[in-house]
Amino acid sequence: MERSNDQVANLLQEYADLIAITGGDAFKARVYEKAARSVGGYAGDIAKMDAGELRRIPNVGTSIAAKIDEFLRTGAIHQLEELRGKIPAGVRRLTVIPSLGPKKAVMLYHELGIDSIESLEGAIRAGLLHDLHGFGAKTEENLLHGIELMHKAGERVDLGVGMSAAEEIVAALLQVPGCERCVYAGSLRRMKDTIGDIDVLATAREPAALMDAFTRLPTTGEVIAHGDTKTSVRTVAGLQVDLRVVPADSWGAALQYFTGSKAHNIRTREIAVHKKLKLSEYGLFDVTTGEKIASTDEADVYGMLGLPWIPPTLREDSGEIEAALRGELPRIVAETDLRGDLHTHTNLTDGLASLEEMAAAAAERGYAYFAITDHAPELYMQRMTDEKALAQREQVRKLDGAYGGMRLLHGTELNIDPEGDVDWPPEFLAGFDLCVASLHSHFTQPREETTRRLLRACENPHIKIIGHPTARVIGRREPVDADWDTVFTACARTGTALEIDAFPERLDLPAGLVRRASGKGVLFAVDSDAHAVPHLANMRYGVATAQRGWLTADQVINAWPLDRLLRFLQADRP
Template sequence: MARANDAVAALLQEYADLLTITGGEQFKSRVYEKAARAVGGLASDVASMDAGELRQIRGVGASIADKITEYLRDGHVAAVDALRLQVPSGVPELVRIPTLGPRRAVQLHDDLGVTSVDELRDAIVAGKLSGHRGFGERTAENILHGIELLERSHGRVLLSVATDAAEQVVEALRGVRGCRRCMWAGSLRRFRETVGDIDVLAAATRSGPLMDAFVRLPMVAEVLAGGPTKTSVRLVGDLQVDLRVVPLASWGAALQYFTGSKPHNVRIRAIAVRAGFKLSEYGLFRVDDGSLVASATEEEVYERLGLQWVPPPLREDRGEVEAARDHALPALVTAADIRGDLHTHTDLTDGVASLADMVAAARDRGYEYYAVTDHARNMPMQRMTDEKMLAQRRALRELESAGGPVLLHGTELNIGPDGELDWPDRFLAGFDLCVASVHSHFAQPAEQLTRRLIRACENPFVTILGHPTTRLIGKRAPVDADFDAVFAAAARTGTILEVNSFPDRLDLPDELILRAKRHGARFAINTDAHAPVHLDHLRYGIGTAQRAWLTAEDVVNTWPIARLRTLITAKRNPAPR
């Protein structure tokens, strides 16, 4: 169930896309894109704002505020409806394909007459794109891969979307009389990057009141199935939620049963069988006499099987069962370990909040240190200059003098097609740290992309390699690079690898973090925040890091500032070999 801000942001982004499709002014399209980011990153609920308050949002003028008001009042906007009618049939479906923008979607419709994703795929396979301006063989391959991504993500939502919905459901059910425990389980509790449906577990003596309250929730669009122990609904937005109610005495066994992946649970049940037990959602029972052995807590269930309790993000059958048997599971990094954020933005570039507002948000979180890393000058749309960056540094020092976290002035550099960076070393030396990221030329051959990333690691002033694969979940595939070579270079040069917490990135993903750790690399869990509310995305990066078995020692922004600075200085001044 999307909050009002997300629904409004989606509408504004759609309007921006429609302006592009219909040949509208690019400046106007960019204005609506910026307004979409501003509303999406707003902590306050736009549904509670009047027109005057809406106009106070950065990037939201009178015309946009009127459209927001119209949408919140009527459920649609006449101007958006009118533009939708101008768009050729089938083009909106084509626009949903990752790697295919609005203009190219229109071109394909006009040139080939395709009106659906299936028709476009057939046209590419038949070679009909060959010879068309701007559509070479590599472009055709990228579009086919985009179609794969679209189909693979069908019916799945981002971790953040599922979490928002689960929080609303659980909060409502916890208030029902007779509810003793309630929380979500399944892949959401394991912090999978996308979720197909949500499993909610509740404990109560009587299930009826909980089931009745569940189906009457305002975010429920349809009841799919109902019963005394399980009810399934479809929320507004098509996300399915299954509610299961168990006796309080069975809480731990049920939570274990409905949290683990299928392979993990198969392994646990096999251990139970070999020990003469039967494990179900109601408890761990002796086979010979049916007596209950454990059920109240997960810890108790694992302990009676001779296992260390396994944190939910690890329950994927990737070695955690063996480690639990040997009582050798690591102490995973937690949000409480994080001392600061090393990748954030302000409205000096593409953020939607001022420097002062972002610093105040970091202060409110109790951070020991906080880095501001706005984009550098090689991304023309950001309009960065040396003078603007130096002025921000002075402003940051003034804010730091007022107390609060140590403020680090950084920048997010763009890694160019050949691995070049935005500024020469003499200018980079003035920053406390530098994040370097790929923002363009994603389709380069693997060898070129690999060298490009390694060259960035080899620059002594690059502290962190930002969102290393560049992926956008469900929208853009990871770049094709030899990441083992990149990870080896990062470990060799002391370059920190980012675990980007933004929900549509989660980059590095857990599988690559595991590989990078084997090379000896260090990590930073950052939010890449563009608004104060984005600082809350940290939990998704933490969950991703936990899935990859990271400890606080592996993550440099759990370190005290003095130790972090020593690491940065050591890279800038490597010892002679």
């Protein structure tokens, strides 16, 4: 099931949104937003905590702790239910549109009766917003662009949401008596950025019993189709999940068939035809005799086609078949190759955990090194100062080696301003072990200006990593427009690594651009950008994106031994 922490965090965020929508105290709304972030990022399980223990969570006071305790005991928060009753659900949905805040959403509802994204789009195109205060031509253009982003996303969810749902369902099905094997397949096993639906494969002694259990899971909201070999449901969160129960002796073939993209599967079937074989989800057969020659093991299926086993993240028909036939398939980076994390935050700025808590959690992951990179002062909301940065540096130096010998590095995440400059002068930057520089504003600059901005950051000898380079937020903000080939050439020349930010909402640099940059000799850092202890586990999504970009461990700087990494970080500094 979904973590209690996540459930409560979502409810507290909804409470904050409804306070804002109903014209409540803005300060109170911000208090609940902060509490939502703290609860969602809290490492402990709040389901096991009483009201007194809940109050020890940062930003959770007596009133909020009481509401959380009420939910944990009763499954509801009565004050939230009261607020929900005042506003149609569609109005809150409007606030999901980029650039549309709660006040404007309420105005649209009261003035024009707009209570859905569809009715808002129709009203804009009909010119009904022209006479509303604060809704000029530019606002309308931004709203339509935001709606377009949502339409593009459709009913797809980011990789993290899909993975959480799939792992919960698979774990539940494995507990059903008679279930022998159960895994997720499809685009989720290929670790695509977004997931439309979830494919689950299983073998079972009694398929009908497993299908029945599937329809009764707590996650199931609606049964779409119920059959002997395939059942489809929609979860309470709206995701379609298809469960297929396959014969045990077809397991390998089914896993291969239901994992690969359509284009990848066409290529493998073509290879089979040329070998006078037939490949399906049931197995690999000799066309002449009808004999099944491979089916139980996925690697055997590939092997009989004359191919090595191809990692699921590569199965997109993007050259993997040709590389496999030539014996040139790369040994792609794995999560176990990573020796550290080079982009993380603490509660000195917008993180939720202390430096000590983050370091201890990193050490538990077996890291050899770990960098703290809190925000720099130009991201003014974080209130960073020179004095705070220097005090943190002293704390880092004192704790260095205290966590199982793990090396602690003191870094910063700088802000690349519209001209390409960053927060601190060179003499101050020289004191950091590493500097990550990222775009945090002015996302709509023209291509030439954005490119020039990124190039200036690359030319800065103190900047060794460009963080989340495209600044995209999946489904909410499109990537910045830049001449990426020019940027990649500059990164290769200056020795500036590009980050693959592992947050499922970012996965930035995206896999397609990773592969392009790799071809120009660029190095990469796969980082969690963690703002809380649980975020450190997001690293697997960043690694999957690196795999989809065909990266090897040698191309990822935080897969390097410490001495090699330090030489890289110090290279070419004044």
